[in-house]
Amino acid sequence: MLQCIFFLSDAGEVMLEKQMTGHHVDRSICSWFWDYVLSQGGDPSMFLCRVADVLTDYLGGLNEDVIKDNFVIVYELLDEMMDNGVPLTTEPNILREMLAPPNIVSKMLSVVTGKNSNVSTKLPDATASSIPWRKINTKHSSNEVYVNLVEEMDAIFNRDGILVKCEIYGEVQVNSHLPGLPDLTLSFSNPSILNDVRFHPCVRFRPWEADQILSFVPPDGEFRLMSYRVKKLKSTPIYVKPQLTSNAGHSRISVLVGIHNDPGKTIDSITVQFQLPLCVSSANFTPNHGTVNILADKTCRWSIGQVPKGKSPCLSGNLVLEADLEKLHVFPVFRVGFRIMGVASSGLQIHRLDVKNTPSEPYKGFRALTQSGEYEVRS
Known part of the structure; x- marks a missing residue:
């Protein structure tokens, strides 16, 4: 159970506070937590990572200015994602139906009327489904699914031209337009190179733990299926x-x-x-x-x-x-x-994608992209 969430600025000051349960947690804990993270490199929980992903998706970024400009939206999202300290809804597709992402018109209306026009008056269809991230009886005129490998390369060359650091942070992004309740299986040719993997809630853990296979029922539309890191690469493109x-x-x-x-x-x-x-x-x-x-x-x-x-x-x-x-x-x-x-510089390759429970064989598209992250050459 999560009792509270504090949003801290770069200076360690509390920008936003959300108490999740009846027990009030004092802000003084933030000073201890700030010092601990800086000294120990503590990792946030999976739910906090999910909160960060949802806010980034909603607001187009996550920093001090964005939080201050969208204070009400952030607060309402936390209300929908938690129920008395227990994670409830963390799927962006469902949250968008409950609370529309902010835009200029909605911000003006909220200022003029004093009410938030982004909040829906009815529950999303997915709340009645046994799979909370997907609507019931999803229909599409198209029958297609696209899988993209998007990678960022971080590299540092010292003054002697020697590569002292090179690693990749990557994501498997899926755009699904499949009818009904499809069941997908995605496998890689070389999954052993992957480190620090994180999965969308739709991924079943046992197939991955046993055979490094991604088995899942996808949300409708675009979503991040998995993120990963590939360490200690020996060359750059x-x-x-x-x-x-x-x-x-x-x-x-x-x-x-x-x-x-x-x-x-x-x-x-x-x-x-x-x-x-x-x-x-x-x-x-x-x-x-x-x-x-x-x-x-x-x-x-x-x-x-x-x-x-x-x-x-x-x-x-x-x-x-x-x-x-x-x-x-x-x-x-x-x-x-x-x-x-067209290139995943980590060397990761998709072996095959199998789709079940669809009326006909869907179209499958694959694409790869590598771009620079923190890439430095020192002189």
């Missing part, structure tokens, strides 16, 4: 090689970008961004491909786009230092962004 020389009040910088391991698919876009040191009074850059912009805060953004075949994009430029400086003492960190369609 692209390389970024910066070189920097500095003496006599001038510095020269060059950055070479290319495909490190050919993924077999087109890299849709690459961007390289870095912050010029405060001691740089002026700078000019010349790319052999793409465009360069220097923002007011001295952020340099090189937009490369697609990497041309047979040509490695290169950015070269000169930095002029302040008058009393001979050379740079602080070196920039290059942050790289990229997108690769």
Whole structure:
């Protein structure tokens, strides 16, 4: 049983408090919890992770400003998700029927009338179903299901160009438009590479524990079936090689970008961004491909786009230092962004997807996407 939920800001201050039971929990516990998490790295419970997922889905993000702008919606969602401290409804598809996501019109109406127009006056159809995340007698003109592998790569290269960290956070996203009560089974060719897996409530645990197979009755529409992490990868799909020389009040910088391991698919876009040191009074850059912009805060953004075949994009430029400086003492960190369609860089592969309890064989679509997360190259 969960007695209370506190939403803390980045500074550890209580932004929102929701008492779930008759027993009141004092706010002083937040100070202890904050210190404990920072020192011990404590993990939240599965339900708290679910709350975070639902709020992110509803509000398009989860941070201090979003919580403050949608205080009433957050409070009402917590009311629907818990009943006297016991988790009740955590499926976004059902919660949307009970409480519509916020929009500009609903916010204006709530200000003018003093009432929340997002709240439905009737219970969702799924409340009468034995499977709470799916409506009774779901009907679709289409009979199709799509499975997407979406991965983010975090990587750090040190000043010697050595890869010191590389891991992937991935999600199996499903978009289901299947009639009736379908029963799906999804298997991977290499499930042993997966770590830290988290599942949607529709997943049956025993088939996964026994054979690493995902067996489930899907919600209707889009949902995240599973998230995972793949650790200690040994290579990245692209390389970024910066070189920097500095003496006599001038510095020269060059950055070479290319495909490190050919993924077999087109890299849709690459961007390289870095912050010029405060001691740089002026700078000019010349790319052999793409465009360069220097923002007011001295952020340099090189937009490369697609990497041309047979040509490695290169950015070269000169930095002029302040008058009393001979050379740079602080070196920039290059942050790289990229997108690769059709490839899961972790190497995860879908073996097969079986669908039962449908009137006819549905159409099955599969897609993979890899994009950058925290990808840093230090110079």
